[in-house]
Amino acid sequence: MAGKVVLITGASRGIGAGVARRLAAGGDTLALVGLEPDELKKVAEDCGPDAGWWEADVTDTESLRAAVEAVVARYGRIDVVVANAGIAAPGFSRSMDPAVWERVLDVDLYGVWRTVHLTLPHLLASKGYLLLVSSLAAIVQIPGMAPYNVAKAGVEAMGNSLRTELKHLGVDVGVAHMTFVDTDMVRGVDEHPVFGNVRTGIPLASRVYPLDFAVEKFGEGIRKRSRVVHVPGWIGPLKAFRGLIPHLVELGSRFRVPKADRAALADIEARGAAESSRASGAGGRADSQKAAEK
Numbered sequence: 001m002a003g004k005v006v007l008i009t010g011a012s013r014g015i016g017a018g019v020a021r022r023l024a025a026g027g028d029t030l031a032l033v034g035l036e037p038d039e040l041k042k043v044a045e046d047c048g049p050d051a052g053w054w055e056a057d058v059t060d061t062e063s064l065r066a067a068v069e070a071v072v073a074r075y076g077r078i079d080v081v082v083a084n085a086g087i088a089a090p091g092f093s094r095s096m097d098p099a100v101w102e103r104v105l106d107v108d109l110y111g112v113w114r115t116v117h118l119t120l121p122h123l124l125a126s127k128g129y130l131l132l133v134s135s136l137a138a139i140v141q142i143p144g145m146a147p148y149n150v151a152k153a154g155v156e157a158m159g160n161s162l163r164t165e166l167k168h169l170g171v172d173v174g175v176a177h178m179t180f181v182d183t184d185m186v187r188g189v190d191e192h193p194v195f196g197n198v199r200t201g202i203p204l205a206s207r208v209y210p211l212d213f214a215v216e217k218f219g220e221g222i223r224k225r226s227r228v229v230h231v232p233g234w235i236g237p238l239k240a241f242r243g244l245i246p247h248l249v250e251l252g253s254r255f256r257v258p259k260a261d262r263a264a265l266a267d268i269e270a271r272g273a274a275e276s277s278r279a280s281g282a283g284g285r286a287d288s289q290k291a292a293e294k
Contacts, residue, residue: 004128005075006222007031007068009058009115010085012039014183015133018215019082021046023222031071031078033064034085058085058111059103061118068118078122080222083115084133086151088185089279090195092264093146096277101147103279108151112158120171127170129225131218132159136179136235140245143257144195144264163227174221178231180207181214188280194263 006023010016011032017039020030024047032053034040040053052074056067071078086108089100112132123130135152137145159175166173180186186208190196214231221229230236238245268276 003027003029004079005029005031005071005077006080006082007033007071007078007119008082008084009033009056009111011043011053012036014185014211015178015181015214015218016082016084017043018211019084019218019222020051022215022219024048024051026219026223028080029075031075033058033067033071058114059106061114064114065118068122072122077126078119079126079128080131081115081119081123081128082131082133082218082222083112083155085111085115086133086185087279088145088148088189089277090144090189090192091277092144092261095261095264095268095273097273100274100277100279104147105151105154108148109154109158112155116158116162120166123171124166124169129172129174129222130159130162130166131174131176131222131229132156132162133176133178134159136177138177139235139239139242140249142249143253144260145189172225172227174226174229176218176221176229176231177235178214178217178229179209179235181209181231182211185280192276194260194267194276 006028008016008020008030011020012034013036016034020032020043024030030044030047030051032040032044032047032051033056034053035055035057037053037055040055044051044053052071054067054070056063058064087104089096089104091097091100093101116130116132122128132155134156135148137149138153138156141149156175156177159173163173209232217229217231228236264276
């Protein structure tokens with residue numbers, strides 16, 4: 001796979017930026033798409049003189065279309081797409097800001113679909129590789145993260161569907177499942193006065209893995225055009241126990257959730273629903289900036 005043109009969404013920080021740097025070191029040409037121009041520029045500089053960056057929002061079809069067309073105009077093709085852009089917003093569904101609930105799906109699920117829709121003609125032309133970034137949340141639905149869980153389960157289903165639909169056309173499709181990795185998005189959730197404590201009380205979700213570990217696994221998966229990327233590897237065998245996992249989560253949460261529910265309501269009373277439910281990640285920062293400018 002070395003020497004390919006790779007488009008990555010959500011490339012300004014975290015997994016996207018790390019994977020971009022790793023692939024560039026291996027000889028690939030990187031097309032970086034995201035919301036933070038200053039950060040994108042820094043990552044592009046790290047990826048070499050041929051790397052390019054485009055500011056685009058995966059929730060805005062025309063913005064994303066313009067970026068994809070500009071990438072093709074510059075490089076002539078797209079060989080690999082990593083649909084990585086995402087945000088996370090903690091909160092219980094009954095009390096969190098519904099606009100934030102829906103925003104998570106717009107970025108994390110529909111944003112992936114828009115990325116697929118706009119890049120697929122170019123992947124068909126190059127017989128390329130598409131990697132959709134799902135999560136352990138597609139398998140283990142921890143409380144306080146319902147919109148994220150829903151979105152990532154949808155991304156997994158999308159990838160599994162596309163893999164079968166596109167195989168005979170020469171396009172390979174992978175789905176990445178990762179647990180909590182040391183990124184700005186995860187740190188943002190962990191800093192929440194209520195929901196940071198909810199995650200750490202659930203065994204399968206309590207550990208945070210180093211970013212470099214995840215980047216290495218992603219890089220290997222892209223090189224091999226893998227159908228799945230698991231960060232860490234135990235997520236693969238865990239899928240065999242999907243039917244049992246919700247019961248275990250319920251048992252592990254039965255004492256913590258009522259207390260957290262009360263704390264969440266108190267936090268909303270103190271800070272407001274929008275602030276208490278504020279999304280983390282580049283998209284969450286962009287939303288906060290827009291709100292501050294109004």
